[in-house]
Amino acid sequence: MTAVHHRYADVQGHRIFYREAGPAGAPVVVLLHGFPTNSFMFRDLIPALAHRYHVIAPDHLGFGLSDAPPVTEFAYGFDALAGLTAGLLARLGVTRYAIYVQDYGAPVGWRLALDDPGAITAIITQNGNGYEAGLVEDFWRPVRAYWADRNAETEAGVRAALTLDAIRWQYLHGVPDPSLVSPDTWLHDHALVSRPGNDLVQLALFADYATNLALYPRLHEYFRASRVPLLAVWGRNDEIFGPDGARAFAADLPDAEIHLLDGGHFLLESAGEEVAALMRDFLARSLPQVAAAL
Known part of the structure; x- marks a missing residue:
């Protein structure tokens, strides 16, 4: 069995939880989770990569086992989450790394890349959006309404995403065999976002997501x-980030490798072995120091 370490680090005065595995001198792969989950989503992927890579998977502030200060004490936004991630990596002495991004992990990863392009060795995006083409309109309509006017009615529209039914839907919708997805996933996530005050953390991030669309032109130029x-x-x-979001990467990266698998938003839950195999092949070809050792 692969040894996976469960650790905490103090970053900018906040306690950040992260999972870490793999050889200390190996190329680093940083796994960045989405909403409403945490590094628990990588519990099976980490051992699948750690024989050859040094894998680091943090919980964003406000998620999982990291600190979750109230919105009165911390200004939640994707710039802040990216800054904390950069601070954690600096504390761990990581200067070059590949990123795996999913959902909220994408805007965090995009900011890391834009702030320090030379640090990023490769990108794996698993339903981690970078183009407006990927935003499925039915899902994003209430979120866009909240961006336009934050009031009781529009807040109710986005609060619905915090319910157990909505979180379960994220895990099961589009999965060809839902019995492959453990109920632990949505029950675990719902319990954590239901902590007192965490609803306001999530509302702040829903509102700040609008800044990610404004970032897209810079991302595409990068x-x-x-x-x-x-x-x-x-x-x-x-039906949150549709397949057009995957295809869109080829417009700016003609050599992008794009695979559309039969699954949903949390693809690792139903096709984890296939994703891991694609990642291992891609990383072996993309990271010279690894390819040379094969």
Whole structure:
């Protein structure tokens, strides 16, 4: 069995939880989770990568086992989450790394890449959006309404995403065999977002998500300028970030490797072995120090 360490680090005065595995001198892969989950989503992926890579998977502030200060004490936004992630990596002495991004992990990862392009060795995006084409309108309509006017009515529209039924839907919708997905996933996530005050944390992040769309032109220019190796492995039945979001990467990265698998938003839950195999192949070809050792 692969040894996976469960650790905490103090970053900017906040206690950040992270999972870590793999050889200390190996190329680093940073796994960045989405909403409403945490690094628990990588519980099976970490051992699948750690024989060859140094894997680090933090919980964003306000999620999982990391601190969750109230909104009166911390200004939640994706700039802040990216800054904390950069601070954690600096504390761990990590200067170059590949990123795996999913859902909220994408805007965190995009900011890391834009702030320090030379640090990013490769990108794996699993339903981690970077293009407006990927935003499925039915899901995003109430969120856009909240961006336009934050009031009791529009807040109710986004609060619905915090319910147990909505979180269960994220895990099961589009999965060809729902029995493959453990109920532990949505029950675990719902319990954590239901902590007192965490609803306001999540509302703040829903509101700040609008800043990510404004970032897209800079992101696309980064792709064109850097030609960073990119693997998009996508649950094609996702009705949050649709498959057009995966295809769009090829516009700015013609060599992007795009795979649409039969699954949903949390693809690792039903197709984890297939995703891990695609990642291992991609990373072995994309990271020279690994390819040379094969």
